[in-house]
Amino acid sequence: MTVRSILDTKGHHVVSVEPEAQLSAVIKLLCERKIGAVLVMNQTRVDGILSERDIVRVLGERGASVLEEPVSNAMTRKVVNCRENDTVAEIMEMMTTGKFRHVPVVENGKVVGLISIGDVVKSRVEEYEREQEALRDYIKTA
Secondary structure, eight states, rough: OOOHHHHHHOSSSSOETHHHHHHHHHHHHHHHHTSEEEEEEEEEEEEEEEEEHHHHHHHHHGGGGGGGGHHHHTTTTSOOOOOOOOOOOHHHHHHHTOOOOOEEEEEEEEEEEEEEHHHHHHHHHHHHHHHHHHHHHHHHHH
C-alpha cells in the first residue's frame, strides 16, 4: 500500500497558515477542524509545520505570552516530506524513527497532501482486514 492510496481515500486537502499568523488563532483553527497539525507555508513553499506537540513545548518553555506571537516562533522548521509512491511501511518507520505524527506529501515541489499517523494506522487496519477476509474465503473454498 502506498501514500497515494491513502490520499485517494482521505483526500488531498491540506490546511495551511502563513508564518505571521498568530499562534492563538492557529490553535483555534486546529480545534475547529479537529486536526493535529497545520503546514506553515509562504505561498507555495513549506516553511515549517506546527503540531499540537510544538504548541505544548513552546507553552511549557515560554509561557502563555507565546500565544500572541507568530506561528514561525513555535513551528518545527525541519520538515520531513514523503512522496505518493512511498509505502505505508516506509512512512511508519519514518514517523517512528523521527518521533513525529504528520508528514507532508510533496510531488514535483508541490504539496499534494498531508499524512497523519491516524491515516497510516487506519490504512494498515483496513489492509489486515482485507487479508483476513481473503484467507477466510480461501479456507471456505478449499
